[in-house]
Amino acid sequence: MSKNAAQVIIEVLESAGVKHVYGVVGDTLNHITDAISKSSIQWVHTRHEEVGAFAAGAESYMSGVLAGCAGSCGPGSLHLINGVFEAHRNHAPLIVIASQLDTMSLGLDMPQDVDFKTVFSDCSVFCEQIYNAEQARRIAVLACQAAISKRGPAVIILPVDISNTEVKDSVPYSVHFPNPVRRPSDDELKEIVSIIAQGKKVGIYAGAGCQGAHDLLVTLAAKIKAPIAHTSRAKDFVEYDNPYNVGMTGLLGVHSGFHMMTDCDTLLLLGADFAWGQFYPQHAKIVQIDRDASRLGRRHPVTLGLEGDVVASLEALIPLLQERTDDSFLKECLEERKKTEGTLLAEEEIGHGSVIHPQYLTSLLSKYADDDAILAADTGTSMVWALRHFKTNGKRRTMVSLRHATMANAMPQALGLKKTYPNRQVISLSGDGGLAMLMGDLLTIHQENLPIKIVVVNNGALDFVEMEMKTEGLLNNYTDLKNPSFAKIAEAVGLKGFEVLKAVDLDQAVQDFLAHPGPALLDVHTNRYELVFPPNITATNVVGMAAYSVKALLGGRYRDVEGVVENTVENLKNKFL
Numbered sequence: 001m002s003k004n005a006a007q008v009i010i011e012v013l014e015s016a017g018v019k020h021v022y023g024v025v026g027d028t029l030n031h032i033t034d035a036i037s038k039s040s041i042q043w044v045h046t047r048h049e050e051v052g053a054f055a056a057g058a059e060s061y062m063s064g065v066l067a068g069c070a071g072s073c074g075p076g077s078l079h080l081i082n083g084v085f086e087a088h089r090n091h092a093p094l095i096v097i098a099s100q101l102d103t104m105s106l107g108l109d110m111p112q113d114v115d116f117k118t119v120f121s122d123c124s125v126f127c128e129q130i131y132n133a134e135q136a137r138r139i140a141v142l143a144c145q146a147a148i149s150k151r152g153p154a155v156i157i158l159p160v161d162i163s164n165t166e167v168k169d170s171v172p173y174s175v176h177f178p179n180p181v182r183r184p185s186d187d188e189l190k191e192i193v194s195i196i197a198q199g200k201k202v203g204i205y206a207g208a209g210c211q212g213a214h215d216l217l218v219t220l221a222a223k224i225k226a227p228i229a230h231t232s233r234a235k236d237f238v239e240y241d242n243p244y245n246v247g248m249t250g251l252l253g254v255h256s257g258f259h260m261m262t263d264c265d266t267l268l269l270l271g272a273d274f275a276w277g278q279f280y281p282q283h284a285k286i287v288q289i290d291r292d293a294s295r296l297g298r299r300h301p302v303t304l305g306l307e308g309d310v311v312a313s314l315e316a317l318i319p320l321l322q323e324r325t326d327d328s329f330l331k332e333c334l335e336e337r338k339k340t341e342g343t344l345l346a347e348e349e350i351g352h353g354s355v356i357h358p359q360y361l362t363s364l365l366s367k368y369a370d371d372d373a374i375l376a377a378d379t380g381t382s383m384v385w386a387l388r389h390f391k392t393n394g395k396r397r398t399m400v401s402l403r404h405a406t407m408a409n410a411m412p413q414a415l416g417l418k419k420t421y422p423n424r425q426v427i428s429l430s431g432d433g434g435l436a437m438l439m440g441d442l443l444t445i446h447q448e449n450l451p452i453k454i455v456v457v458n459n460g461a462l463d464f465v466e467m468e469m470k471t472e473g474l475l476n477n478y479t480d481l482k483n484p485s486f487a488k489i490a491e492a493v494g495l496k497g498f499e500v501l502k503a504v505d506l507d508q509a510v511q512d513f514l515a516h517p518g519p520a521l522l523d524v525h526t527n528r529y530e531l532v533f534p535p536n537i538t539a540t541n542v543v544g545m546a547a548y549s550v551k552a553l554l555g556g557r558y559r560d561v562e563g564v565v566e567n568t569v570e571n572l573k574n575k576f577l
C-alpha cells in the first residue's frame, strides 16, 4: 500500500512509543492528523496549543516515554513555544511537529510564513525541516533518537505539500533505546574516597539525577554519617523514608537544608545542577557526579568533577568507603531539621477566624490525597506550598516549573499526566492568575472527560510578584485580580465546582472534592498576605519590607500594611521562637 510522508512520520512515532499527540488541527497539519486517526496514537484536542505542549511535556517528563505536540503553520505552532521551552528546561523527550506552508510559498512573504528553524532553535535538541518526502522516515527517526538520547524537544518542520507526497520509503531506519551503565573510573572512585575521608563535616546534595537512587543514598548517608539536602526537583526521590534528609535548600527551601549546605566542609553533589551559586558552600571541597559532564562545575567551582549516573556510581562507590564513626555534623543538622519541621507544622495550623492559610490547604491535600497521587503546582506561591507542605512517599509525584518558572503550567500538565496515568489521582494546585491564563482548556478536561482535581489558590492577586515588589521596597502595582467565582465557571463548563471561604469548612470540602468521581474544581479563598520566606531572611528583605510598609502607609493603604505585618510577625514567631 502506498504511503505519504505524514503516514511514515506517524509510523516512526508509533515505533518510538508515542501514545498521545496534543494540539489543535488546521490547514497544513491535516495530513498528519489524518495519519494519526488511522494509527494507534491518540490525538488529544486541546483548545490552546500551549496547553498541548505543556501536557505532552508533562507526559514525557513523568513517564520517560516520548509524547508529541503539533500545530498548524504560523500562529498554530507559534502557540506551542512556551510549553516547548518548559519541556526543554525539564529535559523531557518530546516530538514537536510544526507544520509549514507548502514549499512553493516559502520565502515569498506569504501569510502565516514563520521561520520555525529560527523560532525553535533555542528550545530544542533537534530542529530540522523535511525538504523532500523521501527524507521523512530518516528525519523522523533522527528526531526521536535526539529527543530520547539528548532528552529534550525534537522539532520536525513539515511543509504541507511534502506531508501529502507519496514515498518509496525502502530503507529501514529505526529508533534505538540504549541503556548504558555510566560511572567514574576506579581511580576516580578512589579519589572520592580519599576526599570524603579527609572531611570533618561531610554532606550530600542530591538532585533530580538521583531518581531511582533512594535506597543507595540512604545506605551512603548511613555509612559516612552525612546529612542529605536536596533540590526541589529531587523532592520525590529523596524526601521520604529518609532519616538523613534535611530538606531543600535554595530560595524555595527550608532552613535545615540551607544550614547543612553552608556549614559542611565536604560536599558530594549527586545529579544536581542547582542554578544559584550563592546557596553552595563557599569553602568546602565539592565532588560532583553528573551524567552530563558539561554540567560539571558550571554552577559553582568544584574540587573533583566526574561523569556518571548516580545509581551506577553509588553502587561502585559505596563498597569502597570506610564506615565513619563521627556523626556530630549529622546530629547537628538533624537538630536543625527538627526545628524546621516544627516551623512547617506551625504554618500548617488552621488560621484564626475565617482566614485560610495556603499552607493549611496544602497540608490537607497532603493528608487526603491518594498514596500514589500526582500533584502539579503553578509557578507563584503554589509551587512553594507544594514543595514544602505536600508530603511524598516514594509513590507520589510532584511537578513544578522550576527551571522555566512559567505561569499556568499546572492545569495543562495535570491534563497530560491524567492522560498518561488514567488510574492515578491527578491534582493541579493552580494560582488564580495561573488558571485564568489558560482557562479555556477547562473545556478540554470536560471534552476528554478527565477526572482531574483542580485546586485554585484564590488569593485575589499575582501574589508571588506582589511579594517580590514588597521585599524590594516597592509598592505593589498591577497585581490585583478581580476574580469571578471559579467554582461557578467550573460548573458552567461541566466540572463539579466547590467553593470555600472559611477555614473551618475546608477540611470536609477537601475530602468531598477529592472523593468526587469526575473532574472537579475547588476554589479556595486564601489569605493574600501570606509571605514566602526564603530559608535565610537577610537584612535586605527586612529593609525592603519596612520601606514598602512606610510607602503603603503614606499612600493610605492601611489595610494592606496591617495584613502584611500580622503575617510577618506570625511567620517570624514560628521561625525564631
Ligand SMILES: Cc1ncc(C[n+]2csc(CCOP(=O)(O)OP(=O)(O)O)c2C)c(N)n1
Pocket (backbone or CB within 6 Å): 378, 379, 380, 381, 382, 405, 406, 407, 408, 430, 431, 432, 433, 434, 435, 457, 459, 461, 462, 463, 464, 465
Ligand atoms: C507566563 C508568565 N508570565 C509572568 C510571569 C511572572 N510571574 C511569576 S509568578 C506570577 C504571579 C502568579 O500569580 P498567581 O497565579 O495568582 O499565583 P500566586 O503567586 O498569587 O499564588 C507572575 C506574574 C511568569 N513567571 N510567567
Ligand SMILES: [Mg+2]
Pocket (backbone or CB within 6 Å): 380, 431, 432, 433, 457, 458, 459, 460, 461, 462, 463
Ligand atoms: Mg494569585
